Amino acid sequence: MLKTTLIALALTIAGSTAAWALSDKQRAAIEARIAPVGEVCLLGDSSCGGAVAVANAAPRSGEEVYNSACMACHVSGAGGAPIVGDIAAWQPRIAAGMAALYDSGVNGVPGTSMMAKGGCMSCSDEEINGAVDFMVAGSQ
Ligand code: HEC
Incomplete structure (x- = not known):
């Protein structure tokens, strides 16, 4: 009886945790939304504001x-x-x-x-x- 209750409780907790987790689709949408910011800072210059070229491009004049x-x-x-x-x-x-x-x-x-x-x-x-x-x- 106690064992059954504990299993039921565990299943309830697991179920509610899953409800809070992001679906793959939601995760992809969020990643797509934040991706451009990360890229600018990686590829741009130190100020992260005046990116002048993409890394590995031909030397700039x-x-x-x-x-x-x-x-x-x-x-x-x-x-x-x-x-x-x-x-x-x-x-x-x-x-x-x-x-x-x-x-x-x-x-x-x-x-x-x-x-x-x-x-x-x-x-x-x-x-x-x-x-x-x-x-x-x-x-x-
Ligand atoms: C934030 C402002 C600023 C930016 C941006 C800047 N400079 Fe300067 N630069 C100065 C100042 C101020 C001086 C004068 C320094 C001094 O008193 O000798 C100077 C002086 C120089 C000098 C003369 C140095 C000497 O030994 O007589 C050169 C060469 C130079 N800058 C090249 C550049 C190049 C190339 C860039 C871009 C890649 C650049 N600067 C961007 C402010 C700037």
Whole structure:
């Protein structure tokens, strides 16, 4: 008698648990709804906001990288960024040599808003150097 009651109780609990569980269809619907957010953060750059290309795509040109990751500061001069096309602002920097400029592009300038890779963490060093070339070419 006691045994039967316990089995009945166990079945009742198991039944109510199943009622709370998601059906495969509901689970798939939820996964589909949240999937795009996860993808953007995986494939995009560090900010997760300005994704510029899908991983494994062909290298981006200097101009493409500049337009997506550098322009925001280097057109406005935000935070003291040398404005592309401002020859006087770039002259002393160019005089320091391209190696120094590439280093600043890839590693950033400590103590300023010029962060490593301009924040484009999905950019390769070569892509950043290309953007630096593009900026220098337009500023002398
Ligand atoms: C958040 C703003 C910001 C972004 C985005 C940004 N920069 Fe800069 N950048 C600066 C500032 C500010 C400076 C000036 C730093 C200093 O005082 O030397 C600077 C300076 C530079 C310099 C000159 C450094 C030197 O040694 O003279 C290079 C080269 C440069 N940035 C490249 C880039 C590239 C390439 C990108 C995009 C991949 C980029 N920046 C994105 C703010 C930014």
